[in-house]
Amino acid sequence: MNTTKKTLFAQTMEQHKGIVYKIVNSYCQNQDDRQDLAQEILTTMWLAFDNYDTEYKFSTWMYRIALNVAISYYRKDSKRVDRANADEECIVKIADFSQEGERSEDVVLLYRFIGQLDKLNKAIMLLYLESEPYDSIANSLGMSKTNVATRIGRIKETLKNQFETQES
Amino acid sequence: MNLDNFKKTWEQQNSDTDAAIKINQAMLAEMKVNKQIKTLNNMKWARTLESVVFFYIIFLLGQYIATDFSLSASTISAFILNIFAIVGLAGNIGQIVLISKIDYAKPVSQLQKDIYSVCSHKLQLTKLLLMSAPFYMAYVFLGFDLLLGVDLFQHLEQQMVLFYSVTSLLLLTGILFLLAKLHYKNIGTSWVKSTIQFIVGERLVNMAQFINSIEATDS
Numbered sequence: 001m002n003t004t005k006k007t008l009f010a011q012t013m014e015q016h017k018g019i020v021y022k023i024v025n026s027y028c029q030n031q032d033d034r035q036d037l038a039q040e041i042l043t044t045m046w047l048a049f050d051n052y053d054t055e056y057k058f059s060t061w062m063y064r065i066a067l068n069v070a071i072s073y074y075r076k077d078s079k080r081v082d083r084a085n086a087d088e089e090c091i092v093k094i095a096d097f098s099q100e101g102e103r104s105e106d107v108v109l110l111y112r113f114i115g116q117l118d119k120l121n122k123a124i125m126l127l128y129l130e131s132e133p134y135d136s137i138a139n140s141l142g143m144s145k146t147n148v149a150t151r152i153g154r155i156k157e158t159l160k161n162q163f164e165t166q167e168s
Numbered sequence: 169m170n171l172d173n174f175k176k177t178w179e180q181q182n183s184d185t186d187a188a189i190k191i192n193q194a195m196l197a198e199m200k201v202n203k204q205i206k207t208l209n210n211m212k213w214a215r216t217l218e219s220v221v222f223f224y225i226i227f228l229l230g231q232y233i234a235t236d237f238s239l240s241a242s243t244i245s246a247f248i249l250n251i252f253a254i255v256g257l258a259g260n261i262g263q264i265v266l267i268s269k270i271d272y273a274k275p276v277s278q279l280q281k282d283i284y285s286v287c288s289h290k291l292q293l294t295k296l297l298l299m300s301a302p303f304y305m306a307y308v309f310l311g312f313d314l315l316l317g318v319d320l321f322q323h324l325e326q327q328m329v330l331f332y333s334v335t336s337l338l339l340l341t342g343i344l345f346l347l348a349k350l351h352y353k354n355i356g357t358s359w360v361k362s363t364i365q366f367i368v369g370e371r372l373v374n375m376a377q378f379i380n381s382i383e384a385t386d387s
Contacts, residue, residue, distance in 0.1 A: 010193040018185040042191065043202035044272050051273065061273065068272045068279045069204065071378065074371045091195045095188040106177040107184075113174075120381050123276060128171070129178040142275030143382055156171045163170075 009049050013042065016062055023063075024094060026114045026122050027070040031096050037073050038092045041066045060132065064140045067123045113159065124151050208267050211286060215263045222257035226250060232314075241321030242313035245306035252300045259296070263289055277382045284352060284375045290368045295347050302340035305332050352376035353383075 020041050024034040048065055052058070114125055120141070127137040134152075138145040201209070229250040236243055267286055272279060300306075312320040321329075354360045355376040365373050 006193075010191075010196075013191055013193075013196075017189045017191060018182055021185040021189045038189070040202055040204060042196055043199045044204065046196055046199055047202070047205065048272055051271075053273065064274075064276065065272045068274070068276055071276060071280060072204065072283050072375075074374070091192050091199065093190045093192075104177070104181075106174075107181050110174050110177055118381065119378055129175055131175070140275060141382070142277030147382075152171075159171055159174075 005049070009046060012049075012058065013045065016059055019059065019062055019066055020092070021094065022126060023066045023070050025111055026126060027073065027119070029115070031094070034094050035090060035092070037070060038094050039090065040073060041069045042092055044069050059130070060136060060140065063127060063130070063132075067126070067140070071119050071123065113162070117155070121151060121155055124148060125155060128152055128155075208270055208286070211289070212264055212267045215260045215267070215289070219257055219260040219264070222253050222260060225253045226257060229253065232310075240319060241309045242319060245303075245309040248303050248306045249300070249310065252296060252303075256293070256296055259289075259292055277379070280375060280379055280382075284372070284379055287372050287375065288352075288368065291350065291364060291372065294367050295350065298343050298347065302336045302343055304339075305336065352379055355380055 020038050023041065024037045028034040028037055044065055045062065053061060056064075114122055117125060123141060124137060127140060132140070134145050134148050138148045141148070229246045232246045233243055233250070263286065266282060270279070270282055270286065274282070309320055312318045324332075349357070349360055350363060351360075352375075355364065355373060361373055364376065
């Protein structure tokens with residue numbers, strides 16, 4: 001990849017790094033896994049960058065790749081690997097979500113709720129919160145628009161029930 | 169709070185997220201391969217090596233058939249086992265092609281199915297081995313001929329032939345049922361889940377559950 005492309009990639013990732021942050025915090029429970037997944041997402045983006053399909057909005061295309069990496073992400077023995085990599089320099093550094101005091105209560109609550117969903121519903125929820133239209137969500141996930149709508153309806157219902165239970 | 173309120177909260181956090189993540193651009197640009205790609209490359213090499221082994225078996229069995237081309241039990245046995253080896257080789261070549269086509273920009277359901285197919289190789293190999301179990305006498309006939317130079321079939325009594333045939337038929341029925349069940353669509357059945365977990369591991373079970381959850385509401 002030439003220097004111009006490297007610069008372009010760096011700029012694009014700076015612009016869209018929020019996507020990585022949101023996905024790793026939604027899919028991983030501990031900080032080491034978040035760090036590792038973020039690295040996997042960024043390197044996969046780097047390797048796929050040449051094949052960017054301009055038919056899609058960049059954020060939509062990036063979400064699709066990042067979700068694919070997150071869903072297929074699997075670490076058998078994270079603790080062992082973490083100790084080995086503890087002192088190594090990292091490609092990406094993510095602030096520890098639990099240590100971020102300034103995070104609003106609503107954001108913490110939101111991530112807690114997303115964390116309870118299964119992998120597929122997490123993906124739907126993330127794309128929905130990014131205001132992606134239903135057909136774009138369906139297209140990214142490879143499922144029907146009706147299925148997406150049904151699942152969003154169910155997520156809304158679950159959310160409503162959870163808040164009702166909390167309030168009562 | 170409802171999902172629409174959550175949407176507003178989500179939009180508001182965008183400015184905070186930028187500060188919470190820092191990318192080392194210099195290191196990123198040096199990256200040639202990552203863990204997932206490395207795993208896929210390792211799988212490709214393993215499948216290539218297996219293909220060589222299968223090809224060697226096909227060659228040896230082919231040579232055996234060619235030297236004694238008759239309708240003897242051992243030649244027919246070699247022919248049957250050769251078919252299994254050819255299926256194994258074809259499956260391995262298919263796997264190599266599939267690994268080369270893994271594309272993370274594909275829709276999630278499609279890519280997850282592709283990765284499932286790649287990761288279920290061990291399961292497919294076990295299925296192939298199990299499928300050859302009803303033809304266990306083929307191994308025996310061939311072994312006797314190769315090691316002792318004896319055509320065992322000629323020495324078997326009619327009753328024994330009948331017994332082995334019935335056993336093979338029963339085994340075939342059982343194995344066909346088992347193999348049909350060992351599919352991601354049946355991952356909800358506890359013994360299927362445990363068997364797949366035992367043969368391949370937890371990762372494949374998770375993937376099967378994910379694919380199933382997409383397909384369950386779509387069908």
